[in-house]
Amino acid sequence: RDIRCLVTDISYLDPQEGIRFRGKTIPETFAALPKADGSKYPTVESFWYFLLTGDVPTQAQVDEVVAEWKTRQEVPQYVFDAIRALPRESHPMVMLSVGILALQKDSKFAGFYNSGKFNKMTAWESVYEDASDIVARIPIIAAFIYNLKFRGDKQIAIDPKLDMGANFAHMIGQSEEYKDVARMYFILHSDHESGNVSAHTTHLVHSALSDPYYAYSAGLNGLAGPLHGLANQEVLDWTMKFQEKYCKGVEPTKELVTKALWDTLNAGQVIPGYGHAVLRKTDPRYMSQREFCHKTP
Secondary structure, three states, rough: OOOOOOOOOOOOEEEOEEEEOOEEEEHHHHHHHHHHOOOOOOOOOHHHHHHHOOOOOOHHHHHHHHHHHHHHHHHHHHHHHHHOOOOOOOHHHHHHHHHHHHHHHHHHHHHHHOOOOOOOOOOHHHHHHHHHHHHHHHHHHHHHHHHHHHHHOOOOOOOOOOHHHHHHHHOOOHHHHHHHHHHHHHOOOOOOOOOOOHHHHHHHHHOOOOOHHHHHHHHHHHHHOOOOHHHHHHHHHHHHHHHHHHHHHOOHHHHHHHHHHHHHHHHHOOOOOOOOOOOOOHHHHHHHHHHHHHOOO
C-alpha cells in the first residue's frame, strides 16, 4: 500500500479523488467528451479515442471510431456455437472467456509473428488491430451470453444506427434509459490504473508474446475471482441472503447488520464489497451511478 510500482499514462488512482482518466476526474471526463445523440453522456467510442491519444476528440473523430467498430463487430457463427456447446449452467464469465478464445485464429498479432517478418518495433500495430477487434466484438458476445442464459435464448440483432453502449442495451432488450447506463458503466470501468488482477494478467500473458486473445481471456479469468470482479455479484448475493435470513420483512437494525457481518467473518468468508482498497473516500464511480439514479425517473 502507498508504494508506486506501476507507471501508466492512461489512468491514475488518487486516494482522495478516485480515478483520473488522462488527468481528468470522472465528472471532468464526462463533461469534456462529445455526447451521444440525444444524451447527456459520451459514447464509449469517444472515450476510447480519449484513452488512446489523451486528446478530447471532435465529433468527426468519434464518428470515425463508431464507423470503424461497426466494420469490426461481426462475430463468426462458430463462436456462438462454441458457447452454446458449454453446459447452460456455466458461469457467464466462462462463456465470455471461451468466446474470446474462439476468436483467436483471427489474431493479426499471431499472424504477424508467424509470418517470418516479425519486428518488435512495429508489433504494436498488430496488437492495436487485435485490441480494436476484441473491443468491438465483446458487446456482441456478451449480449449473446446474457440472452442465452437469462432471456430464454431470445437473441436481438445489432442495430447498425447505434453506438456501442446503446447497441448493447438494445441487444439485451433494455429500455431507452439503459442506453446511458451502458455508456456510463463501460466508461467508468474501462481502466483502473492498470494494476488490478485482470489488467496485470493481460500484461503478464502478453509479455510472453501470447497474442491479445490469449491475454484478454486470461484477464477475464482473473476478473472472475471473488476478490476482483466477482465481488459485484457477491455483494448482491450477500445482500439478498442477508434480507432472507435476518430481516424477514422488517427493517434491518444496527444489531442485525453487525450479527450478519460477524457470522460471515466467523464462517471464514470475506464480506464482499466494491470500490478499491486504495481509496480513502467513497468511490466516485459509485457516485456517478448514484447521481444517474437520482436523475432518472
